[in-house]
Amino acid sequence: MTVTERGAAVPEAGPETGPETGFGRRKVLGAAGVAACALALAGCGGGDAKAQPSLKGKVIAKVADVPVGGGKVIEDLQVVVTQPTQGVFMAFSSICTHKGCAVSTPKENVIRCACHGSEFAADSGKATKGPASAPLTSYKVRVEGDGIVVA
Numbered sequence: 001m002t003v004t005e006r007g008a009a010v011p012e013a014g015p016e017t018g019p020e021t022g023f024g025r026r027k028v029l030g031a032a033g034v035a036a037c038a039l040a041l042a043g044c045g046g047g048d049a050k051a052q053p054s055l056k057g058k059v060i061a062k063v064a065d066v067p068v069g070g071g072k073v074i075e076d077l078q079v080v081v082t083q084p085t086q087g088v089f090m091a092f093s094s095i096c097t098h099k100g101c102a103v104s105t106p107k108e109n110v111i112r113c114a115c116h117g118s119e120f121a122a123d124s125g126k127a128t129k130g131p132a133s134a135p136l137t138s139y140k141v142r143v144e145g146d147g148i149v150v151a
Contacts, residue, residue: 055077055079055139055150056150056151057149057150058077058149058150059144059147059148059149060074060077060079060081060091060141060148060149060150061074061081061147061148062146062147062148063089063143063146063147063148064146066081066082066083066089066148067083068083068084068085068086069083069084069107069108069109069122070082070083070105070106070107070108070109070122071083071105071106071111071122072105073094073102073103073104073105074094075094075102078093078094078095078102079091079092079093079094079139080092080093080094080103080105080106080111080136081141081148082106082109082111082122082123084109084122084123085123087143088123089141089143089148090122090123090124090125090138090141091138091139091140091141091148091150092111092120092125092136092137092138092139093136093137093138093139094136095136096113096115096116096118096132096136097118097127097132097133097134097135097136098113098115098116098118098130098131098132098133099115099116101113101114101115101116103120103136106122109121109122109123110122110128111125111136113132116131116132117129117130117131118130118131118132120132120135120136124138125137125138139151
């Protein structure tokens with residue numbers, strides 16, 4: 001190995017790293033770059049609902065806090081709860097499927113993403129206006145007493 005002026009270790013051309021072995025300088029440096037990128041990406045915990053701890057059995061909202069035709073965003077759980085019609089409750093990931101922004105509080109049965117204008121149906125989570133095209137991740141919920149619980 002040779003150390004450059006900046007302190008980086010670079011393999012020297014030779015029998016163990018020459019073109020005949022398939023491990024030339026470019027391949028070694030390229031592999032190091034790929035490894036560095038993989039480590040950087042591994043540290044980026046996105047808002048992916050699948051990466052969350054299980055919400056099953058948790059009370060995520062109170063019935064009284066979710067208006068008919070609207071909803072409530074529960075930021076710490078990354079969930080949005082809606083009540084599209086009287087007594088019908090739905091829950092979805094509050095992370096937009098376009099670029100991962102948090103959605104805003106639902107109004108008029110529409111869940112909107114303020115970042116890029118995507119809209120989702122409050123009764124299904126389906127993308128109704130782009131740029132998002134994928135639906136929000138949905139959670140099955142039930143009412144227990146005055147709470148809305150993930151089933």
